[in-house]
Amino acid sequence: MRRSVLLETDKRGGQGETARRAACTNVMKICGSCVRELPDGSFSVEQRARRQSIRRCEECVDAGNQLVLMTKGRTRSEADDCPICQLPLPLDVNESSFRMCCMKKVCNGCAVAAIKLGMRDCPFCRASIPDESQTLAMIRKRVAAGDPVAIWNLGTKYYFGQYGLEKDVTRAIELYERAAELGVKDAHYYLGVLYDEGTEVEKDMAKAFRHYEAAAMCGHVSARYNLGCREGKAGNTVIALQHMVIAAKLGHEGSLNTVKGMFMAGLANKADYATALRGYQNAIKDMSSPDRDEAKALRHND
Structure with missing residues (x-):
């Protein structure tokens, strides 16, 4: 009886090993459109050589299905809105400011409106403007509490050697990766740029694409543009x-200028350029307000 049990166990073990070897032989790949895990044979030779995010199975190619990368991140998230006026923040970094006291980005229009009302503190949380030592303490406190944006922000301080910190790229990357895991798209973007440029870390385009794609699918506009340039x-x-x-x-x-250039070169049609131009004009309109126009005029007159 004992011998028969052992034989049965050996038999099952052998079957398991056979299945494992078969699975290793029949490599599985992910389709970037239907997101299914499929055998390698479900992809053409050309598709097999592509990255997962832009690889499509033969069924999706025949159906003309879009890539997941192209269906996500087509609109900006609510996190990209000014917390005061609730309008999408301008893409120009000079038209908004990051507030260390509350980890919020406020548009210049709301900052100017607050000053006109006699408020010199943070226009969002009303906290007094901290000095350099207080700022670093604030950031560290929020990092200790697990604030993803604060973790990313502390990474930038290590990367640029700000607020009395010694420049430490390794520490910055650790913080960026931690923040990226928590869903901070700016952290993904910064990592993408680092691995793309390869100036202070080893150049790794696979990692760069992975982080650019993650950021783009969360609505990060510059990451989307960089992907377009690399492709x-x-x-x-x-x-x-x-x-x-x-x-x-x-x-x-x-990106609009690039689409125009591609149209002039015959790489895009008139409808592509018209769609891009119309969408761009609508986006600019959505990001505009009288307060922001006033703030921009004041900045240009300085």
């Missing part, structure tokens, strides 16, 4: 154009 350089003009049109419709001027 264009790689000769993937169709995918590059899709990225640029999406970014242009989110208000990115550089």
Whole structure:
């Protein structure tokens, strides 16, 4: 009886090993459109060589299904709105300011409106403007509480060596990766740029694409633009154009100009450029307000 049990166990173990070897032989890949895990044979030779995010199975190719990368991040999230006026924040970093006291980004229009009302403190949380030592303490306190944005922000301070911190790229990357895992799209974008440029870390385009794609699918406009540029350089003009049109419709001027250039070069049609231009104009309109126009005029007159 004992011998028969052992034989049965050996038999099952052998079957398990056979199944494992078969699974290793029949490599599984993920389709970037239907997000199914499929055998390698479900993809053409050309598709097998592509990254997961832009790879499509034969069924999706025949159906003309869009990539997941192209269906997500087509609109900006509520996190990109000014917390005071609730309008989408301008893409120009000079037209808003990050407030360390509350970890909020406030548009210049609301800052100017607050000053006109006699408020010199933070226009959102009303906290007094902290000095350099107080700011670092504030950030560390919020990091200790697990605030994802504060974790990313502390990473930038280590990367640039600000607020009395010694420049430490390794520590900055650790913080960026932690914040990225918690869903901070700016952290993904910063990591993408680091691995893309390869100036202070080893250049790694696989990691750069992965972080750019994660940021773009969360609505990060610059990440979307960078993806379009990289795909264009790689000769993937169709995918590059899709990225640029999406970014242009989110208000990115550089992407609109790129679509125009592709149209002039015969790489895009008139409808593509018209769609990008119309979307860009709507996005700019959504980001405009009298207060922001006044703030911009004041900045230009300084």
